[in-house]
């Protein structure tokens with residue numbers, strides 16, 4: 001019951017501004033079925049093995065998004081199964097995805113992950129690296145991928161001001177590159193704790209897990 005209510009609350013909050021990626025990592029098949037039954041069709045997972053295991057359990061109309069860090073040696077395995085890879089965080093990875101997609105005869109949708117947090121542990125490209133990849137892409141270097149946008153994660157901190165600063169920074173970069181690169185149409189930012197701030201800063205794709213699956217306060 002609470003999943004249904006949580007989803008209704010979140011949907012209301014999003015208010016048509018963004019696509020909801022229901023982050024189902026570590027969740028059971030039963031929990032995920034409830035999300036499916038409420039009409040949601042985009043599931044986000046951060047591990048290749050978990051997508052491979054769960055995908056056969058659900059109808060084919062689920063779009064599986066890989067939201068976590070992807071290792072180059074797992075690219076080949078996962079490509080045929082994902083609708084969007086959010087975490088392209090290096091030239092090497094983009095190169096590998098392009099190569100394997102070409103071999104498989106498919107075109108893979110990806111987002112470039114930009115490093116916006118102040119924390120050491122987060123993956124991502126800096127603006128300069130992203131500029132270079134976008135330019136190479138426009139020049140035709142990666143014909144088997146479709147770069148449709150950017151993704152970012154804010155620092156995991158209490159300070160709303162800090163989070164706002166980070167999202168605002170990515171929003172400004174997105175607006176800057178969307179002009180020369182009009183194929184960019186997705187800005188993936190915002191998780192359970194910060195998606196409202198992300199939406200205020202132009203996010204049109206939010207990745208939400210714990211807020212969907214939390215149980216009713218006793």
Ligand SMILES: *Cc1c(COP(=O)(O)O)cnc(C)c1O
Nearest residue numbers: 023046067191192207208209210
């Ligand atoms: C787990 C995860 C999320 C969802 O986090 P919640 O706080 O549970 O909403 C979003 N994005 C990425 C990349 C994640 O790994």
